[in-house]
Amino acid sequence: MNPIDEDVLLGKQLPDKKQLTLAPQASPLTPELALMDCGDFSIFIPSNEIISLVSSAQLVAQPRSSFDCGYLEFEQQYYAIFCLNKALQLQSSIAAAHSTIVLLRDRNILWGISCHELIKQTSPTLSFYSVPPSMRSRKQPFTEFTIINHRAVGLSSTAALSALLRLRGAKLVAQQNLTTVLQGAG
Amino acid sequence: MSNEMKPVIDDVTANTVALGAWILPIGHGASVAVGQHELKYIEYITDSVTLPGLPAYCEKGFQWHDHFIPALDLYSLTERRRIPMTNGEQIAAIIAYENAQGKIDFGAIFLQGVPKLMSVKPQQSVPLTELKTVWRLLSHAAFRDEDTLYPVLDLRCLFDKSPSDLLSLH
Numbered sequence: 001m002n003p004i005d006e007d008v009l010l011g012k013q014l015p016d017k018k019q020l021t022l023a024p025q026a027s028p029l030t031p032e033l034a035l036m037d038c039g040d041f042s043i044f045i046p047s048n049e050i051i052s053l054v055s056s057a058q059l060v061a062q063p064r065s066s067f068d069c070g071y072l073e074f075e076q077q078y079y080a081i082f083c084l085n086k087a088l089q090l091q092s093s094i095a096a097a098h099s100t101i102v103l104l105r106d107r108n109i110l111w112g113i114s115c116h117e118l119i120k121q122t123s124p125t126l127s128f129y130s131v132p133p134s135m136r137s138r139k140q141p142f143t144e145f146t147i148i149n150h151r152a153v154g155l156s157s158t159a160a161l162s163a164l165l166r167l168r169g170a171k172l173v174a175q176q177n178l179t180t181v182l183q184g185a186g
Numbered sequence: 187m188s189n190e191m192k193p194v195i196d197d198v199t200a201n202t203v204a205l206g207a208w209i210l211p212i213g214h215g216a217s218v219a220v221g222q223h224e225l226k227y228i229e230y231i232t233d234s235v236t237l238p239g240l241p242a243y244c245e246k247g248f249q250w251h252d253h254f255i256p257a258l259d260l261y262s263l264t265e266r267r268r269i270p271m272t273n274g275e276q277i278a279a280i281i282a283y284e285n286a287q288g289k290i291d292f293g294a295i296f297l298q299g300v301p302k303l304m305s306v307k308p309q310q311s312v313p314l315t316e317l318k319t320v321w322r323l324l325s326h327a328a329f330r331d332e333d334t335l336y337p338v339l340d341l342r343c344l345f346d347k348s349p350s351d352l353l354s355l356h
Contacts, residue, residue, distance in 0.1 A: 040238065132256040
């Protein structure tokens with residue numbers, strides 16, 4: 001038998017609401033951020049990590065695996081292009097609503113991610129919440145988020161997105177090797 | 187609208203102390219229990235937000251005063267089916283629990299009806315083994331009222347674990 005004791009049913013004698021610890025931590029923004037609206041989810045990335053935006057119609061090569069949507073050439077560099085769904089899984093084709101590709105650089109690795117639109121963040125300050133324990137996933141490319149227009153927006157970065165892509169099985173190739181790899185693939 | 191839950195039952199007899207438990211309807215006739223003082227508020231939620239990369243049972247939360255409250259759909263967790271929304275709003279029980287660091291945190295449980303406060307006597311206690319397996323792992327006590335078994339939720343287990351840790355218990 002498991003007797004019901006007072007700790008179980010009475011619970012803790014909780015303090016008044018004013019004494020409770022606040023969950024969110026407000027933090028001022030320092031870098032300029034861009035809001036990447038991917039339809040099913042949204043993230044912020046630092047604007048200075050974005051190389052350029054191109055139309056998703058500019059893909060020049062077919063996918064090399066089920067993890068990417070193809071490649072495109074921009075200023076004589078090749079970028080592998082990825083698309084993520086709500087479950088943060090890699091898609092083998094760009095979502096129909098994703099008309100924009102954001103080209104990013106993570107050290108010497110160039111790649112791009114498709115989205116619905118990219119919006120420059122103009123609000124001078126935003127307050128971010130830490131992701132609560134029951135909503136944490138190692139797949140999420142952020143640990144903090146804010147809420148804008150009734151939608152959660154994760155505070156992410158190119159490095160965090162690269163980590164997610166690798167976790168999902170994507171092969172991110174350093175730029176100096178990529179041209180050779182693509183030529184070899186025919 | 188915010189209704190602070192007030193205890194309405196205080197049944198003390200000479201030999202038996204009855205404890206209060208809130209009965210929370212979570213969907214399709216299923217109900218769970220939390221301690222009387224663990225349930226703090228009932229809210230009608232119209233503006234929940236979703237985080238990506240999560241199982242359906244824990245992907246939503248909402249802003250409440252200065253807090254972000256993670257909200258669990260226990261019916262989805264245990265039955266793998268979502269609790270339906272009515273007119274775009276959901277009822278949520280806002281609970282408080284002590285986290286692993288000893289601090290008080292808030293969480294919410296989506297409901298399919300209004301909670302009911304019940305007086306529970308010690309002799310109504312039943313072993314956890316009488317519960318379905320899924321509830322054994324999420325509860326720290328159980329009791330019977332007439333023909334119904336109620337798991338008493340282990341709120342720290344539910345809200346202080348990541349989804350992968352919680353689902354690995356199953």
